[in-house]
Amino acid sequence: MPEYRLGDIIDDYCVKCRRIMNHAIVSLIGSEPAKVRCRTCYHEQDYRHEEVPRPKSERKKELFNEVLSKMNPSETPSEHSPKSKSKGHADTGGEG
Numbered sequence: 329m330p331e332y333r334l335g336d337i338i339d340d341y342c343v344k345c346r347r348i349m350n351h352a353i354v355s356l357i358g359s360e361p362a363k364v365r366c367r368t369c370y371h372e373q374d375y376r377h378e379e380v381p382r383p384k385s386e387r388k389k390e391l392f393n394e395v396l397s398k399m400n401p402s403e404t405p406s407e408h409s410p411k412s413k414s415k416g417h418a419d420t421g422g423e424g
């Protein structure tokens with residue numbers, strides 16, 4: 329187990345940047361980081377042990393995929409080219 333010191337740079341999840349960023353330790357409890365500050369946006373937060381929260385949209389996606397997988401995906405679109413020629417169109421204008 330590495331020993332932490334105030335000011336050490338560690339990786340942690342930043343709630344502002346929404347990703348793992350470099351953080352400086354600003355508070356220690358025993359030998360564990362308690363609070364860290366993002367080096368990019370300077371947001372201070374509790375040390376999250378690099379835990380990345382699951383985005384809410386992910387769950388929605390899973391549900392959507394579940395619905396899709398239940399449906400029959402065997403539907404091939406048939407190609408057909410319509411033979412339609414439009415040759416010369418009557419232009420009957422109206423006089424106003």
Ligand SMILES: [Zn+2]
Pocket residue numbers: 342343344345346349366367368369370371
């Ligand atoms: Zn940040």
